[in-house]
Amino acid sequence: MKVLVDGAEAPLDRAASAAAHLLEQARLPLIAGLGADVEGTRAAVALAERLHGAYDHMSSEFALRDLDVMRQAGQFFGTPNEVRVRADCVLMIGGKLTTAWPDMLERLDLGKPARFDDLQKPRKIFWIGPGRGEAAAAGATEIAAASAEVPGLLAALRAKVAGHKIRPDATIERKLAGVAEDLKAARFGAIIWSAETVGRLTIEMIHGLLLDLNKTTRFTGLPIAAAGNAQGVVQTSGWMTGFPMRTGFGRGYPEHDTWRFEANRLVESGEADVALWISSYKTEPPPWNRRVPFIAIATPNTRFPYPPKVQIDVGTPGIDHNSVEFEQNLRTFTAIEARQASDALQVADVLRLIDSNLDQTLMKGTEAC
Amino acid sequence: MKPFVLTLKASPVQRLDLSQLLPHLLAGKSIAEIAAIDIATTREKVSVGDVFKVAAGDGDEIRFEGGSERFDGIGRGLQSGRITVNGDVGMEAGRQMSGGALNISGRAGPYAGSCMSGGRMEIGGDAGDFLTAPREGEMQGMTGGMLVVRGSTGERPGDRLRRGTIVIEGHTGNCPGSRMIAGTLVVLGRCGAHPGFLMKRGTIALARPPVLGATFVDSGQFASSFPGIFSRLLQNESRGAAKLFRGSLRRFSGDMAALGKGEIYVPA
Numbered sequence: 001m002k003v004l005v006d007g008a009e010a011p012l013d014r015a016a017s018a019a020a021h022l023l024e025q026a027r028l029p030l031i032a033g034l035g036a037d038v039e040g041t042r043a044a045v046a047l048a049e050r051l052h053g054a055y056d057h058m059s060s061e062f063a064l065r066d067l068d069v070m071r072q073a074g075q076f077f078g079t080p081n082e083v084r085v086r087a088d089c090v091l092m093i094g095g096k097l098t099t100a101w102p103d104m105l106e107r108l109d110l111g112k113p114a115r116f117d118d119l120q121k122p123r124k125i126f127w128i129g130p131g132r133g134e135a136a137a138a139g140a141t142e143i144a145a146a147s148a149e150v151p152g153l154l155a156a157l158r159a160k161v162a163g164h165k166i167r168p169d170a171t172i173e174r175k176l177a178g179v180a181e182d183l184k185a186a187r188f189g190a191i192i193w194s195a196e197t198v199g200r201l202t203i204e205m206i207h208g209l210l211l212d213l214n215k216t217t218r219f220t221g222l223p224i225a226a227a228g229n230a231q232g233v234v235q236t237s238g239w240m241t242g243f244p245m246r247t248g249f250g251r252g253y254p255e256h257d258t259w260r261f262e263a264n265r266l267v268e269s270g271e272a273d274v275a276l277w278i279s280s281y282k283t284e285p286p287p288w289n290r291r292v293p294f295i296a297i298a299t300p301n302t303r304f305p306y307p308p309k310v311q312i313d314v315g316t317p318g319i320d321h322n323s324v325e326f327e328q329n330l331r332t333f334t335a336i337e338a339r340q341a342s343d344a345l346q347v348a349d350v351l352r353l354i355d356s357n358l359d360q361t362l363m364k365g366t367e368a369c
Numbered sequence: 370m371k372p373f374v375l376t377l378k379a380s381p382v383q384r385l386d387l388s389q390l391l392p393h394l395l396a397g398k399s400i401a402e403i404a405a406i407d408i409a410t411t412r413e414k415v416s417v418g419d420v421f422k423v424a425a426g427d428g429d430e431i432r433f434e435g436g437s438e439r440f441d442g443i444g445r446g447l448q449s450g451r452i453t454v455n456g457d458v459g460m461e462a463g464r465q466m467s468g469g470a471l472n473i474s475g476r477a478g479p480y481a482g483s484c485m486s487g488g489r490m491e492i493g494g495d496a497g498d499f500l501t502a503p504r505e506g507e508m509q510g511m512t513g514g515m516l517v518v519r520g521s522t523g524e525r526p527g528d529r530l531r532r533g534t535i536v537i538e539g540h541t542g543n544c545p546g547s548r549m550i551a552g553t554l555v556v557l558g559r560c561g562a563h564p565g566f567l568m569k570r571g572t573i574a575l576a577r578p579p580v581l582g583a584t585f586v587d588s589g590q591f592a593s594s595f596p597g598i599f600s601r602l603l604q605n606e607s608r609g610a611a612k613l614f615r616g617s618l619r620r621f622s623g624d625m626a627a628l629g630k631g632e633i634y635v636p637a
Contacts, residue, residue, distance in 0.1 A: 027383060028411040052412035071506040072529075151563060155584045155626035164625040169583040201547055201566050205626060208567065250411040258505060259460060259479050260384065260441075271384060271439075 001300060001344055004311040012312070012345075012353070019295045019310045020357035022274050028250060029053035030272035032263035032286060033298075035228035035279040037317035038324040038333065040347030041236040044278060047351050049241075050358065054248035054272070056263035057233045058284060059226035064258055065195040066223050067234060067244055069203045076210040078190055078220030079331045084108050085115045087220075089124045089186030091179075092140060093206065094150060094197035095131035101194070101224045107329050111139055117187075124182050128153055143175050151202045157183075158209040186217055194224035225328045228281050229317075232326030232333065267292050280314050280347050297350050315344025370428030373403070375421040377435030377456070383411045384459060385420065388442030392429040392450030392469070400425045410441070436475050444471040447488060460497070463490045464504075466514070479523065480504060485533070486512045491519070498523035498542065501535060509550060511535065517606050524561065527554040530571060536607045546573040549631060553599075557609045568624045568631040576613050578635040585623035590637055 003015045010018075023029045031048050034041065034057040048055045057063065069075060083090065090110060098104055113120045125140035129150045135142035145153050156172045159165070160180035166172070183189060191206055198206075206221065213219040225231035234244045241247055243256035259265070266272035267288040275294040277286045283302040286294060296308040299316060317323030318336035321344070327334040373395055385408045395403060403425070404418025417423065421433075429450030433443070436456020443459075444452045447466035454462075457475035464483040471490040473481075479497035482490050483504060500522045501511035510529035518526075521539030528544075530552040537545075537554075543561035546554045549571035556564075557576045565573050565585065600614035617637040623629055 027413045068505065072503065072508065148562075151566065152582050152584075155566070155582055155624065158627075159584050159625040159629075162626075164584075164629050165586055166625050167581075167583045167586050172583050201544060201563070204548070204567060208627060248410075251409070252412075256505060 001313045001315075002311060003313070004308075006309060007307055012350075015310050015312055016350070016353040017357040019276070019312075019354045020359075022293060022295060022309055023051055023053075023276065023354070024359050026051070026053070026272075026274035028248075028266070028272050030263060030266050030275045031055040031278065032267075032275055033058050033228075033278040033284065034233055034245065035281045035284065036233070036347040037229060037280075038232055038236050040278065040280065040317070040351065041229075041233050042240065043348040043351035043355070045237055045240045047276075047355050048247075049249045049254070050355060052249045052252060054250065054261045054263075054266060055237075055245060056261055056266075057228065057230050057245040058263075058279065058287075059196075059228050059230040060245045060262075062195040062226035063230040063234050064244065064246070065198075065200045065203055068200055068258075069207060073204050073207060075207055076214070076219070076221040077331075078222050080107050080222065080329055082220065083190040083192075083222055086117070086188045087123065087186075087190040088114055088117050088119075088121065089183060089189035090126070090140075091183065091189065091191045092125070092127040092130065092138065093154065093191065093193040093202075094129050095134065095147065096197055097130075097192060097194050097224060098134055098137070099131075100196050100227070101328050103329055104192075104224070105138055114188075124186070126179055126182070128157075143179070145175070147197060150198060151205065154202060154205045154209065158205060158212060161209060162212050183213060183219070184216060186213075186219065189213065189217065189219040190222050191219065192222045192224065194226075196224075196226060222331075225326055225331075228279070228284075229325045231328075232324075235326065235333070264288050277308070278347055280316055295354075297347055312345065312350050314347050314350060315342055317346075320344040321346050370430070371426040372428055372430035372432045372451075372453075373426040374424040374432045374434060375417070376424070377433070377437065378420060378422060380437050381415070381420055381439050383409065383413060383415065384439045384441050385415065385437075386410050386442050387440050388445035388461075390417070390431060390452075391444070391447055392431055392452070393448055395431065396429070436473070438476070438478060441478070443473070444469075444490070447471055457494070462492075463488075463516075466490065476520070477518075481518075482511060482514075482516045482535075484510060484512065485514050485516065487514045489515045489517075491517045493519050495520035495539065496522040496526070498525060499528055500526035500537075501530060501533075502526075502528035511552065515606065521558060526556075527552070527573075530554060534603075536603065536610045538607055538609055545575075546571070546633075549573070555603075555607075555610045555613065557607075557613065565624055565631060565633050567627050569628040570630040572632050572634065574610075574613055574618070574634040576609070576636060578633070581621055581633060581635075582623070584625040584629075585621040585633055586625060586629075588620045588622050588632075591618045591620040591634060596634075 127135040127140040129145035241254040246261040295310040300313040409415040433454040441459040460478040476494035482501040512531040524542035540558035549568035596614040603611040618634040619637040
């Protein structure tokens, strides 16, 4: 666990005051990465507000795909447990779902009939565009598709479910033979996807398909949350500011703009002149190319592309210390006890220490929470 | 009538919110009052006088001499009169404008013409992603007016278009006319994948179409008096677009994944 200022070992107090000094000089300080538990996120949003800065999350691109569909079109949601005990038909979409959600197959237990399925028949499982070997491991019928083909296939599937005509296409007919009928015959079905492998419009198409299926049967959606507690940050940010990540306090009040406050764009354009990088779940370095001065609150042994001005190593939530975070297995917040409690620093503590070192004459907004 | 002229002194170090610089808001203001308008978006204060040399006018026209990729919200909410920019602009130019004319000689950022409901907007250079598209949480994009882009645009121009006409003389990225509800989108250059993805109704015309998705059904040669009438309407806006509608067209109906009442015209 290192604490470094300009590359040299330093006491924590001095590192916090150096970080505070750097941040308060900035025109537009940026809090990026934001791989933190609820407590860390609360401290980060409060610090951004105090600094009149902006904040974004390293997986916001993916988290916002699902969120944008929800706020522009609406969504159908289920929980993993509902799918496990009720779904007699499951449609998975896109590759690497088991990477995005390693517990998926164990959690959903698709090999056995659903517990509340009166007929106790084997589940019908389809997988459009799985990664190599993924479909077999899940016991699914593989519908092979390169990622670029997935939107078109899904569109054709939705048209078939709705009973609409499509342009004759032998490949599509072969790949989707009988799938629409099986989906419609389900008594309770589920569609599973990860925003890391399908785009926004494809997600909107999935929800359109769910809408059409729900006209005659019951079908639900099960999105896989992005890494680094992204979904937890969406919700924490929501109750603190009314907005998800990619929100800025430049004018003293929260403004949400998915284009303007995208962390990488802010750095590369030179608009953000100091950055604070937070990554407590994995050794993730900042992705930008411009050498903006930055403070790193990160997992030990992170390899940075260029040295941070201040580096403070922190422990991992749920391992080094207790945490509250969004848990994909439950699709809600859960309290996690430290698996290997240690005296490693926590993101929230470090951020509050930096906050307490800020110039007290800095404009102070009304505390969000 | 003399226009207000705002001449750029030096390129701005932060993004500027220029949405308050509308003809009906400046009318009757003195130079000092205009120079004091706050246009900052960060904690560093910036006012109009810090960035522009202001020459007062008496008309309902504003002219910007010099532009920047950081000029956000130019002509946002424009109701009447005219705004001319000799240069580039940032995001949300002409957003929610309901009347008047907005002319940008250079490039525009993302969300140009977002949710505009009336008036005429022209972009001389290229435009970014999401031309006329709705923003976070909004249910519909452009609902009226005319927008002409002489250059190319990024992804998803005309997203959730509800009414009005968009002409893009250059190329577009993927998914032009995504989720269209109604209205007309014309693209004269090359076009990326999945035009009209999830469109319900509305009209897309593509001079150089890619392979259309299987959820667009071939409805054959289009024989109607509409293209000829529309061509005459477009004559003064874009000669290329007028020419496209004078020629013979083939019609595809879709997106059959959604309602399927939209159409894509391609040259026959």
